[in-house]
Amino acid sequence: MNQILRHARYVLGENPVTAASFGMFALFIIAAILGPTIAPYDPLASNTAQALAGPSPAHWFGTDQLGRDIFSRIIAATRLDMGIALSSVALAFGVGTIAGLAAGYRGGWLDRVVGRIVDTIMAFPLFVLAMGIVAALGNNIENIIYATAIINLPIYARLARAEANVRREAGFVEAARLCGNSETRIVLTQLFPNVMPLMMVQISLTLGYAILNAAGLSFIGLGVRPPTPEWGIMVAEGASNIISGEWWVALFPGLVLMAAVFCFNLMGDGLRDIVDPRRRT
Amino acid sequence: MNDAGTIVELRRGVRIDRGRTPLLAVDQLSLEFRTRSGIVRALENISFDLKRGETMALVGESGSGKSVTAYAIMGINDEAARVTGGSIVFGGLDLLSADRKTLDEIRGRELAIIFQNPRVALNPIRPIGQQIADVLLRHGNVTAREAPDRAIEMLAKVRIPDPKRRAAAYPFELSGGMCQRVMIALALACEPALLIADEPTTGLDITTQAVIMDLVAELAASQHMATLLITHDLGLASEYCDRIAVMHAGHIVEIARTADLFANPRHPYTAKLIAATPGGVDRLDALTSITGNLPDLRRNNLPPCRYSERCERRAADCAEPPLPRRALSDGHVLFCQHPLPEAP
Amino acid sequence: MSDAEPLLDVAGLRKLYPVGARDWRGAAASRLHAVDGVSLTIGRGETVGLVGESGCGKSTLVRLLTRLIDPSDGTIRFDGADVGTVPARRFGRVPQRAQIQMVFQDATDSLNPRFTAGRSIADPLMRLRGLSGAALRARIEEAARLTGLPPELLTRFPHQLSGGQKARVGIARAIAVEPKLLILDEPTSALDVSVQVVILQLLEDLKRRLNLSYLFVSHDLNVVRLLCDRILVMYLGRIVESGRAAEIFRAPAHPYTKALLSAVPTPGVSSRERRIALPGEPRSPVDPDPTICALYGRCPKGTERCRSEAPALREIAPGRYAACHFPYEGAVSSEPRLAVAGSR
Numbered sequence: 006m007n008q009i010l011r012h013a014r015y016v017l018g019e020n021p022v023t024a025a026s027f028g029m030f031a032l033f034i035i036a037a038i039l040g041p042t043i044a045p046y047d048p049l050a051s052n053t054a055q056a057l058a059g060p061s062p063a064h065w066f067g068t069d070q071l072g073r074d075i076f077s078r079i080i081a082a083t084r085l086d087m088g089i090a091l092s093s094v095a096l097a098f099g100v101g102t103i104a105g106l107a108a109g110y111r112g113g114w115l116d117r118v119v120g121r122i123v124d125t126i127m128a129f130p131l132f133v134l135a136m137g138i139v140a141a142l143g144n145n146i147e148n149i150i151y152a153t154a155i156i157n158l159p160i161y162a163r164l165a166r167a168e169a170n171v172r173r174e175a176g177f178v179e180a181a182r183l184c185g186n187s188e189t190r191i192v193l194t195q196l197f198p199n200v201m202p203l204m205m206v207q208i209s210l211t212l213g214y215a216i217l218n219a220a221g222l223s224f225i226g227l228g229v230r231p232p233t234p235e236w237g238i239m240v241a242e243g244a245s246n247i248i249s250g251e252w253w254v255a256l257f258p259g260l261v262l263m264a265a266v267f268c269f270n271l272m273g274d275g276l277r278d279i280v281d282p283r284r285r286t
Numbered sequence: 287m288n289d290a291g292t293i294v295e296l297r298r299g300v301r302i303d304r305g306r307t308p309l310l311a312v313d314q315l316s317l318e319f320r321t322r323s324g325i326v327r328a329l330e331n332i333s334f335d336l337k338r339g340e341t342m343a344l345v346g347e348s349g350s351g352k353s354v355t356a357y358a359i360m361g362i363n364d365e366a367a368r369v370t371g372g373s374i375v376f377g378g379l380d381l382l383s384a385d386r387k388t389l390d391e392i393r394g395r396e397l398a399i400i401f402q403n404p405r406v407a408l409n410p411i412r413p414i415g416q417q418i419a420d421v422l423l424r425h426g427n428v429t430a431r432e433a434p435d436r437a438i439e440m441l442a443k444v445r446i447p448d449p450k451r452r453a454a455a456y457p458f459e460l461s462g463g464m465c466q467r468v469m470i471a472l473a474l475a476c477e478p479a480l481l482i483a484d485e486p487t488t489g490l491d492i493t494t495q496a497v498i499m500d501l502v503a504e505l506a507a508s509q510h511m512a513t514l515l516i517t518h519d520l521g522l523a524s525e526y527c528d529r530i531a532v533m534h535a536g537h538i539v540e541i542a543r544t545a546d547l548f549a550n551p552r553h554p555y556t557a558k559l560i561a562a563t564p565g566g567v568d569r570l571d572a573l574t575s576i577t578g579n580l581p582d583l584r585r586n587n588l589p590p591c592r593y594s595e596r597c598e599r600r601a602a603d604c605a606e607p608p609l610p611r612r613a614l615s616d617g618h619v620l621f622c623q624h625p626l627p628e629a630p
Numbered sequence: 631m632s633d634a635e636p637l638l639d640v641a642g643l644r645k646l647y648p649v650g651a652r653d654w655r656g657a658a659a660s661r662l663h664a665v666d667g668v669s670l671t672i673g674r675g676e677t678v679g680l681v682g683e684s685g686c687g688k689s690t691l692v693r694l695l696t697r698l699i700d701p702s703d704g705t706i707r708f709d710g711a712d713v714g715t716v717p718a719r720r721f722g723r724v725p726q727r728a729q730i731q732m733v734f735q736d737a738t739d740s741l742n743p744r745f746t747a748g749r750s751i752a753d754p755l756m757r758l759r760g761l762s763g764a765a766l767r768a769r770i771e772e773a774a775r776l777t778g779l780p781p782e783l784l785t786r787f788p789h790q791l792s793g794g795q796k797a798r799v800g801i802a803r804a805i806a807v808e809p810k811l812l813i814l815d816e817p818t819s820a821l822d823v824s825v826q827v828v829i830l831q832l833l834e835d836l837k838r839r840l841n842l843s844y845l846f847v848s849h850d851l852n853v854v855r856l857l858c859d860r861i862l863v864m865y866l867g868r869i870v871e872s873g874r875a876a877e878i879f880r881a882p883a884h885p886y887t888k889a890l891l892s893a894v895p896t897p898g899v900s901s902r903e904r905r906i907a908l909p910g911e912p913r914s915p916v917d918p919d920p921t922i923c924a925l926y927g928r929c930p931k932g933t934e935r936c937r938s939e940a941p942a943l944r945e946i947a948p949g950r951y952a953a954c955h956f957p958y959e960g961a962v963s964s965e966p967r968l969a970v971a972g973s974r
Contacts, residue, residue, distance in 0.1 A: 524898055
């Protein structure tokens with residue numbers, strides 16, 4: 006473990022951009038954990054007298070049409086958005102990678118079945134599929150997570166399957182059999198760690214997609230419902246106000262969304278460097 | 287090929303004098319690689335000659351710089367490589383100062399190379415007959431109509447059975463030995479003056495190795511072609527080469543005629559290398575290993591003799607520059623302060 | 631050779647792979663005879679060499695003996711027990727799993743790039759001996775010590791180790807569970823000559839100390855000559871010659887063995903005059919005709935008898951076996967000649 010931490014420090018030291026993105030991620034996590042407690046105002050408290058006030062020292066990001074402080078709502082929304090993103094990616098990664106590794110390693114009918122399922126998912130325009138799943142199963146946060154997980158699953162399955170296919174013939178797999186490892190154990194303990202560096206970059210990209218997906222679903226009215234603060238809903242609510250000149254209602258949540266996706270993408274490379282032992286000198 | 291005179295005129299005014307003695311003269315060649323972890327002094331003061339029709343081996347372990355030397359002659363080293371001194375003169379042409387277009391003219395035509403791992407070196411999506419025809423067409427030896435037939439002739443020359451049918455085959459359809467023959471055909475299609483063979487038989491079976499090397503030797507003899515064999519296998523070098531140059535950590539330590547090298551090795555490293563080769567001894571405990579490790583070539587305090595830190599005969603003056611070059615009898619050259627005594 | 635039961639006793643081993651078009655039931659029209667009736671024994675404390683070229687079935691035989699794949703036919707008895715009938719996927723749970731281990735050819739490929747050296751060595755100890763904690767660490771360190779691996783290297787990853795160090799890790803992993811039979815698949819072919827010496831001498835030392843038997847697979851006949859007590863020569867899925875190493879090298883009986891030995895380069899000695907080049911390529915291993923000798927068509931001898939009656943592996947002299955109707959004289963008459971000569 007020490008080695009990993011030391012190596013992490015080295016990687017972050019070498020690359021300031023990566024370090025900055027990790028810092029931003031840390032900020033997001035802190036905001037998610039502390040949430041409403043550090044927000045200056047109650048995110049749900051409306052104050053119509055202050056409705057649609059522009060950015061000011063009192064309200065850094067202004068207020069929305071119900072007079073709620075946008076800055077506070079953004080912070081409160083962090084918990085929800087990060088939660089959705091992280092859990093759906095965890096699900097997609099976990100299920101997709103294991104299925105892909107098993108399919109690539111064993112071949113045969115397992116490979117064919119997993120392949121067909123993945124092909125079916127990928128045959129749909131992914132956002133439309135997410136919409137369909139949420140609409141069919143019900144309009145709540147759990148289903149957003151499931152829908153996002155399902156549409157992101159194929160990429161993990163495919164990556165894992167390709168790796169397993171190649172590594173299946175490697176000497177260390179045969180050596181593992183000689184050491185008495187069962188096939189399941191080989192997939193989990195020998196192949197899985199080898200696939201991780203590749204997955205790291207993919208995870209960061211998927212985190213970005215997941216957040217955008219959740220925001221997108223909320224934007225069109227599926228998923229999160231008002232008055233729950235969520236970046237996507239906030240952009241939707243503020244969209245109509247842009248025409249009347251109150252640009253801050255949609256802009257700030259949009260900027261934060263952008264920052265989050267940006268940060269995840271930059272983190273990807275850094276994560277891969279930390280996880281891949283070949284990068285260690 | 288011009289038998290009357292020895293000067294070959296290529297396009298763009300490039301001229302190679304095949305009859306020049308020596309055909310290839312490498313003089314004090316020094317080369318370094320710029321890497322993230324420092325400057326690697328890969329070659330230092332490499333000097334050797336090769337005459338027309340002669341075969342010579344560059345022998346050394348991994349990290350000795352033998353492949354780097356070969357690639358420097360061909361001009362195909364990595365971007366990070368930089369020549370810091372010396373010259374390479376081939377047929378009267380200075381290769382290091384030649385521009386890219388000049389090199390393109392002579393490579394494949396007067397100067398050819400075959401690599402290790404032949405299947406990887408061939409274009410996987412082009413039939414082998416066409417690949418040979420490509421070389422012939424590039425160097426203007428034949429017309430487009432003649433090219434396919436000449437390609438089949440080359441395949442027959444390297445003894446590929448049923449050459450007419452095989453010309454349409456792809457590399458993946460051929461065995462390793464056959465692919466190597468195709469590569470030899472590619473290299474020899476324009477009858478070059480010098481062939482560089484970089485570990486051409488590593489990875490091939492023993493019998494295939496023998497057949498391939500016999501083929502190269504035979505073609506070289508019939509075309510009066512000079513051969514530079516890069517290898518780590520002393521047995522192979524002794525079998526096929528007139529002279530052997532032993533390399534260690536970017537230096538040449540000894541050059542001698544093959545028989546002399548084995549009968550009378552004067553450099554301590556050469557003697558140790560011979561004593562570590564299984565083919566030369568009768569019992570396992572007669573093999574001796576070479577103590578120590580290769581020096582780190584990124585150091586800037588490398589001693590003048592890069593073997594001295596591992597050498598059992600090291601004395602105080604081994605750390606003092608310059609490293610003496612001793613010319614013994616009959617082309618036997620040695621770079622050592624305290625050579626082994628002459629064998630009785 | 632002791633009279634005690636051999637450690638490994640293989641009889642009539644066959645491995646057939648279906649190839650070509652399948653009928654509606656999935657059965658294939660043809661079968662590839664990768665291993666075609668191999669019988670051999672390995673005694674306790676013996677080093678047996680297995681030589682043969684690519685396509686001869688060496689790797690398949692090795693996989694059968696290490697029980698990574700199942701035989702199509704034949705028996706494998708190890709230390710008195712039948713290990714051929716347990717299917718490969720269940721063999722990991724059988725006590726003999728720990729007693730038959732393997733050292734791989736390419737140490738880089740055979741070590742998990744994500745595991746430290748220590749973790750790689752720990753793998754068989756955890757799975758087959760159920761060790762953990764302090765006992766595990768102690769045994770890892772002992773295996774490292776036996777193979778000359780400095781303990782500080784145990785925390786390194788394969789890409790941080792040199793070729794020789796990786797080879798040692800592979801050997802340490804194989805001997806950690808105290809096997810009785812170690813199969814070594816070209817363990818030094820990827821190593822420099824000087825490192826090879828050290829590893830070979832290490833293997834010899836370990837064999838004596840740990841009372842191991844070796845099956846040493848190699849294409850480098852010089853190494854085989856130094857290390858092995860007996861040799862098996864394999865061609866087209868069959869053993870064509872077997873006997874004591876020194877005798878086979880001195881006077882090979884089978885024409886294939888003779889051709890193979892004639893191709894081995896020896897430093898300082900040219901072998902080109904005595905080279906026997908077998909024309910053509912080995913016959914296809916798919917559905918081989920059981921009445922024709924495997925080498926017929928390439929063999930310098932070759933009579934009607936060779937075409938109508940495939941020779942079985944028979945004893946042509948005490949301890950010498952050859953699958954040939956006309957083995958070379960020097961081998962057959964080895965015993966009587968000693969008696970007749972009388973003087974030395």
